[in-house]
Amino acid sequence: MSDEGEISQAVLTHVVRALVDDPDAVEIDIDESGSRKRYTVQVAAGDMGRVIGRRGRVANAIRTVVGAAAAKDEIEVEVEFAD
Numbered sequence: 001m002s003d004e005g006e007i008s009q010a011v012l013t014h015v016v017r018a019l020v021d022d023p024d025a026v027e028i029d030i031d032e033s034g035s036r037k038r039y040t041v042q043v044a045a046g047d048m049g050r051v052i053g054r055r056g057r058v059a060n061a062i063r064t065v066v067g068a069a070a071a072k073d074e075i076e077v078e079v080e081f082a083d
Contacts, residue, residue, distance in 0.1 A: 008070040008077050012039055015062055020047035036076035039066070043081075051081055 009028065017023035025044035030037060043051055052059045063079045070077040 007073050008037075008066050008075070009039065011069040012041070012062070012066045012079065015065060016041055016043065016051060019050050019058070020044065021050070022047060036078055037070075038078045038080065040080045040082050048081070048083065 009030070013026070013028060016028075017026050020026060020043050022044040025042075025047070027042040029040040029042070031040065032038075041051065050058070051062070053061075059079075059081055066077060066079050
């Protein structure tokens with residue numbers, strides 16, 4: 001098994017940075033205090049719409065892909081998007 005959350009964090013970082021206009025502004029905070037790991041994604045103000053998508057479809061797709069990567073890490077994760 002890899003370090004806990006390593007694959008899921010790498011996947012999340014890669015996907016979000018690929019979607020936004022300003023990839024250097026992407027920040028991912030990790031909270032491991034609960035039963036599952038929580039990733040909070042922050043992007044530049046103008047890029048939030050790209051990450052959320054219409055009706056949250058892009059955000060839900062990101063959560064699905066990162067959840068699959070987390071299964072490979074044998075952990076559970078939550079992905080939140082901060083304003």
